Amino acid sequence: MIHKLIQSLSGAQEPKILLDKILDAAVTFTGATTGSIILIDKATEELSIEAARGLADRIVKATRLKIGKGITGWVAEHKKVLRVDDVREDKRYVSLSKNIKSELAAPLILDDEVIGVINVDSTKISAFNDDDSFAIETLATLSSRVIADALIHDRLKRRSKQLETLVRIGSNLASIVSVDKILEQVTSAAADLIRARLVAVRLLDEKGENLILAAKHGGSAAYSKLPPVPVKGSVLGSVAETRIPLIIEDVLKETEYKFKNVARKEKLASMLAVPLNTSEKSLGVLVIYRDKPGDFEDDAVTIAVGLAGLTAAALQNAELFRRVIDAEKRTRLIEMKATAREMGAGLAHQIRNPLTVVRLLVGAKEQMKNMDDSDRTVALRELQRIDELISALLNNAGEEQSRYEDFDLDSLIDEILSVAKIKASSKDVSIEVKGRAEIIRGVRNQIWQVIAILIDNAVEAAQSRVMISCRKLRNGRIELSFDDDGAGVKTGIKIFEPFVSTKMNGAGIGLYTARRIVLEHGGTIKYKRSLKLGGASFSVVLPGIE
Incomplete structure (x- = not known):
């Protein structure tokens, strides 16, 4: 009959159903009054009742015996069947019911390891x-x-569910930018996945000196009123500092644990603390409590560490989002002032270059008589450009400024060089051009401005040489390179930001303007150290004609 029962139990079944069937068979075979199947909790090395007949629920939940304690504990320790005809005469007996007179227990042994005990009791003396x-x-x-x-199957099934939950939580957290909502989901999930009595998240304050309670799941208002935990000299602080998880089997016995009174009221026993680590630092600690002393199983630790990692990433994303929003708000507040300043500086920068050319050409009043026709043409053209710039400003850069057209980039470069070489010759700087750039599409005046800025900067920085290189890339885009033999740009200087300049009297608007125009044209602009001449090298890539 027993063999038939075991055969019927073969195959994957829920452990609770399986244990109930085995216990029912044990009680039926022996005519017992009550019975139980007690399994060993490897994390705590204690025996806990997993199935019971005839015992009150409160007794089932409260009973946890150390191996060696009581009749069932003795059986688990010695791996032997034990029959006690009168438990009142046996000192090993731990009373769960005053009516019990006799007891019979047998160990559940697998590969010479005890995994639990089957136990039956009777209200009669010598009942077995x-x-x-x-x-x-x-x-x-x-x-x-x-x-x-069955236990292995259940564990794998539960672990699979935990991992699925972790993946789902990670996906959800990635779309949440509210810190409160992130922590609410995390604490709730941890309590469910790890079967915790209370879960809390403590975050480091701005100075990194204290851990502030930011969220909790479970527990009473008393826990919510706990003060900040100092990082120095505290259990949780050590977790944040070392960035290593910590398990305390019983917080009431831990000398460094400061909140024992609250732990007693909340019925908190074992604690698992996991740091919220990013690649750079710890943001705080995920704290998980259970209501019974003991260790946390490996699965629980793995889940907690995974959940802490997801939490740290979500908090980091939320902080980045907050910074973006704050930056946008600040930008809107100063936008009008910044725009006015930028327009003024931009106009000044653009006017300065043609004025310099005119000044070099005209010189003193008596030199006017010796100015040839080509010089006059250049001077008049540059004066016309000043007039166009001022008109564009007054017309808010009108439609004329934004009209795209196809134009010959080579002729545009030649036009700019006719001006740039005047300034270069006054500094004994030679300008060399290599390659041809062909036709591109864009706003001609704006591309003129970009190239003029880069050439002027190169001439300004050069000791004796400037090289301009033009080539067509395989993808049809046009690359222009501007190299000089000057000192280059120091590391760390954000040269493309407005009002940042390496020149003594520079406005710091040229490269910013150039970058803005290039990006608006769908191109790129980059800086690197020049391999050709040893100074600065600026590379501009613009779309060609499709």
């Missing part, structure tokens, strides 16, 4: 005989493998 002992021992022997397989 040798046949009952044999039946219980046989049932225990045959069911051990089935129980172990």
Whole structure:
């Protein structure tokens, strides 16, 4: 009959259903009044009742025995069947019911390791005989493998569910930018996945000196009123500082734990603390409490560490989002002032270059008589450009400024060089051009401005040489390179930001303007150290004609 029962139990079943069936068989075979199947919790090395007949729920939940304690504890320790005809005469007996008179228990052994105990009781003295002992021992022997397989299957199933939940939580957290909502989801998920009594998140303050309670799941208002925890000299602080998880089997016995009174009221026993680590630092600590002393199983630690990592990433994303929003608000507040300043500086920068050319050409009043026709043409053209710039400003850069057209980039460069070489010759700087750039599409005046800025900067920085290189890339885009033999740009200087300049009297608007125009044209502009001449090298890539 026992063999048939075991055969019927083969295959994956829920552990609770399986244990109930085995226990029902044990009680039926022996005619017992009550019975229980007690399994060993490896994390705590304690025996806990997993299935019961005839016992009150409060007794089932409250009973946890150390191996070696009580009749069942003795059986687990010695791996032997034990029959006690009168428990009142046995000092090992731990009373769960005053009516019990006799007890019979057999170990559940798998590969020489005890995994639990089958136990039956009776209100009669000497209620069990040798046949009952044999039946219980046989049932225990045959069911051990089935129980172990069911527990393994259940653990894998539970772990799979935990991992699925972690993936879902990670996906959800990635779309949440509210810190409160992130922590609410995390604490709730941790309590469910790790079967915790209370879960809390403490975050480091701005100075990194204290851990502030930011969220919790479970517990009463008393826990919410706990003060900040100093990083120095505290258990949780050490977790944040070392960035390593910590397990305390019983916080009431831990000398460094400061909130024992609250722990007693909240019925908190074991604690798992996991740092919220980013690649650079710890943001705080995820704290998980259970209501019974003991260790946390490996699965629980793995889940907690994974959840802490997701939390840290989500908090980091939320902080980045907050900074973006704050930056946008600040930008809107200063936008009008910045725009006015930028327009004024931009206009000044653009006017300065043609004025310099005119000044070099005209010189003193008496030199006017010696100015040839080509010089006058250049001077008049540059004066016309000043007039166009001022008109564009007054017309808010009108439609004329934004009209795209196809134009010859080579002729535009030649036009700019006719001006730039005047300034270059006054500094004994030679300008060399290599390659041809062909036709491109864009706003001609704006591209003129970009090239003029880069050439002027190169001439200004050069000791004796400037090289301009033009080539067509395989993808059809046009690349222009501007190299000089000057000192280059120091590391760390954000040269493309407005009002940043390496020149003594520079406005700091040229490269910013150039970058803005290039980006608006769908191109790129980059700086690097020149391999050709040893100074600065600016590379501009613009779309060609499709």
